[in-house]
Amino acid sequence: MALRDDEPEATVAVMSTILLLNHISILSRSVSASQMSSRMRAMNISAPVDGMKALVAYRAGLGRVPKRRKLEIQSEVDVDEDTAPSQEDRDEGSPKEEEVPMTPEETECAKVRAVLNANIGACFVKLDDHKQAVEACTEALLDDPNYVKVLQRRAASNEKINSWSSLTTAQEDYGTLLKILPPSDPQRKEIERSQRLLKPRLEAAQKAETAEMLGKLKGLGNSILGNFGLSTDNFKFEPNGQGGYSMNFTR
Numbered sequence: 001m002a003l004r005d006d007e008p009e010a011t012v013a014v015m016s017t018i019l020l021l022n023h024i025s026i027l028s029r030s031v032s033a034s035q036m037s038s039r040m041r042a043m044n045i046s047a048p049v050d051g052m053k054a055l056v057a058y059r060a061g062l063g064r065v066p067k068r069r070k071l072e073i074q075s076e077v078d079v080d081e082d083t084a085p086s087q088e089d090r091d092e093g094s095p096k097e098e099e100v101p102m103t104p105e106e107t108e109c110a111k112v113r114a115v116l117n118a119n120i121g122a123c124f125v126k127l128d129d130h131k132q133a134v135e136a137c138t139e140a141l142l143d144d145p146n147y148v149k150v151l152q153r154r155a156a157s158n159e160k161i162n163s164w165s166s167l168t169t170a171q172e173d174y175g176t177l178l179k180i181l182p183p184s185d186p187q188r189k190e191i192e193r194s195q196r197l198l199k200p201r202l203e204a205a206q207k208a209e210t211a212e213m214l215g216k217l218k219g220l221g222n223s224i225l226g227n228f229g230l231s232t233d234n235f236k237f238e239p240n241g242q243g244g245y246s247m248n249f250t251r
Helices: 015-030 033-043 051-064 087-093 104-126 130-143 148-161 164-180 187-228
Strands: 073-075 097-099 235-239 245-249
Touching: 051 104, 104 130, 104 148, 130 148, 148 164, 148 187, 164 187
Parallel strands: none
Antiparallel strands: 073 097, 235 245
16 A cells, blocks of 8 residues: 555544654664655555644654755766867767666655655645645655646645746646646546636736836835936836837936
């Protein structure tokens, strides 16, 4: 049985997280990452009811899992330092570079981190802290980019935040979901609906934030021009018929 993240009908109490933490603590000292991942899956723990206690436990559990390895690049061609090619040679036929693949143990650790971060995100949703939920979901997606439930959760939390940038990310997540879900998946219809409803909100947020930014710039300009008895209203921008604008000074 697989380790699950939270479900709407979750009935497992906070003791489940404490049990999870204890298992991670013991396993991290005595077995490999692969064995740890397998035993965690066997526990089949859902997200607990108490968001704050669960959050503390999941974070502590995450601290027991090895951290994500920094990106390493390896070249397909070994270069002798004494006969290193010139810049011109490298430009003409530079060797391809590939990311160093993860070991089986690192892959298992990535799965564990993804599930734990997914549950941390779920806890923040329960606590109505959607910015932290987005951050936790983003961490989970670094280890599992196609984690469907996390993509859905991050999109939903970004819709709650309702800023231009957050709605843009939500739109991207819905697009990713439509790419990875099979055509027959019943979730596609709801995702497509969410995507349609999101478009006018995204446009409204963009206009509102642009107007706010321009208002702040205008206020800054007026504070400077005021020293000379002028304001930004003295400068008019009008289309010049060539795709640009002409600035005219008026009193």
